Amino acid sequence: MNIVNILEEIEKVDGEIYERLNPRRAAMKSFFNIGKKISLAAMPLALGSMFQKAYGQTTPTAVIEVLNFALALEYLEFHYYNHALLAAPNLVFPNAASKAAITTIRDHEAAHVNLLKGALGASARAEITYAMTDFTVNGAFPVYDDYATFLAVAQGFEDTGVRAYKGQAGNLMVSPGVLQTALQIHSVEARHAAHIRQMRTTQAAGAATYKPWVSLGASGQANDSGVAALDAVYAGEDLTLQANINIVGINGKTGIDKKAAVECFDEALDKASVVAIANLFLKTGNKLS
Amino acid sequence: MKNNELETQNELQDESLFKARLGRRSFLQFAGAGAAGIALVAAGCRKDRIMDVPSGSGVTLDFKDDFGVLNYAYALEQLEAAFYILVASNPPSAFSAAEKAYFQDIQFHEIAHREFFKNALGSAAIANLEVDFSSITFSDRTSVLTTAKAFEDLGVAAYNGAGGRIKTPAYLLLAGKIVSVEARHAAYIRDLISNGTFADLNDLAALGSNNANGLDGALTPDKVLGIAGKYVKTKINVINL
Numbered sequence: 432m433n434i435v436n437i438l439e440e441i442e443k444v445d446g447e448i449y450e451r452l453n454p455r456r457a458a459m460k461s462f463f464n465i466g467k468k469i470s471l472a473a474m475p476l477a478l479g480s481m482f483q484k485a486y487g488q489t490t491p492t493a494v495i496e497v498l499n500f501a502l503a504l505e506y507l508e509f510h511y512y513n514h515a516l517l518a519a520p521n522l523v524f525p526n527a528a529s530k531a532a533i534t535t536i537r538d539h540e541a542a543h544v545n546l547l548k549g550a551l552g553a554s555a556r557a558e559i560t561y562a563m564t565d566f567t568v569n570g571a572f573p574v575y576d577d578y579a580t581f582l583a584v585a586q587g588f589e590d591t592g593v594r595a596y597k598g599q600a601g602n603l604m605v606s607p608g609v610l611q612t613a614l615q616i617h618s619v620e621a622r623h624a625a626h627i628r629q630m631r632t633t634q635a636a637g638a639a640t641y642k643p644w645v646s647l648g649a650s651g652q653a654n655d656s657g658v659a660a661l662d663a664v665y666a667g668e669d670l671t672l673q674a675n676i677n678i679v680g681i682n683g684k685t686g687i688d689k690k691a692a693v694e695c696f697d698e699a700l701d702k703a704s705v706v707a708i709a710n711l712f713l714k715t716g717n718k719l720s
Numbered sequence: 721m722k723n724n725e726l727e728t729q730n731e732l733q734d735e736s737l738f739k740a741r742l743g744r745r746s747f748l749q750f751a752g753a754g755a756a757g758i759a760l761v762a763a764g765c766r767k768d769r770i771m772d773v774p775s776g777s778g779v780t781l782d783f784k785d786d787f788g789v790l791n792y793a794y795a796l797e798q799l800e801a802a803f804y805i806l807v808a809s810n811p812p813s814a815f816s817a818a819e820k821a822y823f824q825d826i827q828f829h830e831i832a833h834r835e836f837f838k839n840a841l842g843s844a845a846i847a848n849l850e851v852d853f854s855s856i857t858f859s860d861r862t863s864v865l866t867t868a869k870a871f872e873d874l875g876v877a878a879y880n881g882a883g884g885r886i887k888t889p890a891y892l893l894l895a896g897k898i899v900s901v902e903a904r905h906a907a908y909i910r911d912l913i914s915n916g917t918f919a920d921l922n923d924l925a926a927l928g929s930n931n932a933n934g935l936d937g938a939l940t941p942d943k944v945l946g947i948a949g950k951y952v953k954t955k956i957n958v959i960n961l
Contacts, residue, residue, distance in 0.1 A: 532916055539919065542934030597896040600883070604892065607884030614880040615935035617896065621903035622919035622936070629911060629918075642825070643908040644901055674840055674894060681835040687828050695829035696897040697904075 494606050497599045499556040502547040503719055506559035508588050509544050511566055512537035519575035536623045543616055563717035582631045587661045589624035591708050594700035644694045663708055668698050778955030779846040786888050787844045792941050794837035799951055800871050801830040802851045807864055814861035826905055833898055850953040865913050872906035877927040877937030878944040
């Protein structure tokens with residue numbers, strides 16, 4: 432990580448970055464002094480707090496709201512996988528590769544939590560702990576007793592995450608640097624979703640196939656997960672009109688049927704819909720608003 | 721997929737058009753489009769007046785506004801579509817039936833992206849790019865997968881790195897709708913090469929990823945075009961970046 436590059440990047444969108452930093456030279460000085468002592472892994476936190484100091488109250492409220500919303504979702508995802516790995520004795524991973532994949536995903540979600548917390552600094556929302564969650568939704572989903580159910584809900588989480596970040600991108604346009612970071616998280620979530628879908632196909636052992644991309648359901652419905660309880664996650668994913676351009680058979684390309692048109696564009700989900708999904712997994716008293 | 725053969729034929733015809741020399745007539749079309757809003761660099765015009773120019777005068781991506789960013793995406797989607805059309809129409813013999821089917825899917829996704837940008841840009845669209853796939857052995861599974869991985873990972877980094885340049889919320893949303901599909905492609909292809917590498921962020925460091933922060937790649941257009949350059953014959957001029 433090259434701090435000079437980062438400052439240059441910021442300068443492009445905020446020509447006054449150095450002036451902002453300058454009157455608070457103490458903040459910079461202490462940052463660089465700390466820098467000598469901290470490990471690279473701790474850098475995002477340190478960077479986040481430096482920018483917090485430099486920008487003070489100027490980070491737009493809308494951006495803070497988006498980041499806190501993202502942080503809540505990342506907490507949920509992190510706990511979902513972390514509990515599966517550490518404290519779910521009845522959940523049997525079929526092989527080392529499946530456990531390794533879930534570990535990779537868990538680690539990314541933990542990194543996202545830390546990054547967002549660091550960027551938000553004192554504005555970060557309260558921590559969501561595992562105790563505040565109920566991933567079984569009152570026992571409806573035996574996620575920690577049944578591997579297939581665990582993967583199905585994981586797919587729901589990842590595909591929801593992809594849609595949630597997409598839905599918030601417009602609110603981050605005022606802060607291009609933050610927007611880019613959010614986009615970099617967004618595509619990682621899409622990679623996770625693709626892999627979980629492949630894991631489900633492997634687990635189904637020929638009984639069902641889940642494409643790495645969001646396709647049409649077997650009966651032509653928007654939800655291609657095979658789990659009706661996840662309908663809300665896929666509501667509107669069957670859109671085939673993009674910017675008023677019909678993708679089906681576009682420019683005489685007859686091979687692009689409805690299924691292909693649905694697959695080639697992922698759809699965003701608005702905050703209220705994402706909150707409704709997330710709240711299924713949060714206990715009363717801890718729900719998002 | 722019943723129309724696929726026809727589709728492929730159409731595409732191969734398109735392909736031969738790509739490779740056709742940019743003659744005087746198409747230059748005039750290009751220049752005509754210029755009057756409608758594309759900035760042609762002077763060097764490009766001058767070059768075209770010289771006889772026996774090998775392959776056109778190039779295209780210009782002018783990043784002064786959203787059309788530049790959309791044309792940049794259009795250029796990358798042209799490359800990806802051209803690659804997958806060749807793979808899907810004649811896949812490596814080592815591909816399984818499932819792999820053939822998914823590469824067929826990816827082909828249609830990329831064609832749809834390309835055609836979408838073409839229509840969205842209208843008269844502001846850049847010309848068709850002439851590709852150079854001489855470094856790829858299309859009969860070899862490894863060569864095809866390695867190239868597909870390179871294209872998809874680069875595509876993700878390109879969209880991630882360009883999002884902040886987009887000024888129109890609707891276009892940003894559309895780029896977001898496409899980039900996550902590219903990321904899904906990337907994950908699938910990476911898993912084909914080595915299962916579990918779907919989001920190997922250490923491996924993507926050259927594209928701007930950061931494993932400690934759980935961040936995917938992000939690159940500026942000049943860097944992306946530098947990497948993509950080996951697959952393009954058409955000169956791509958970049959201004960106002």
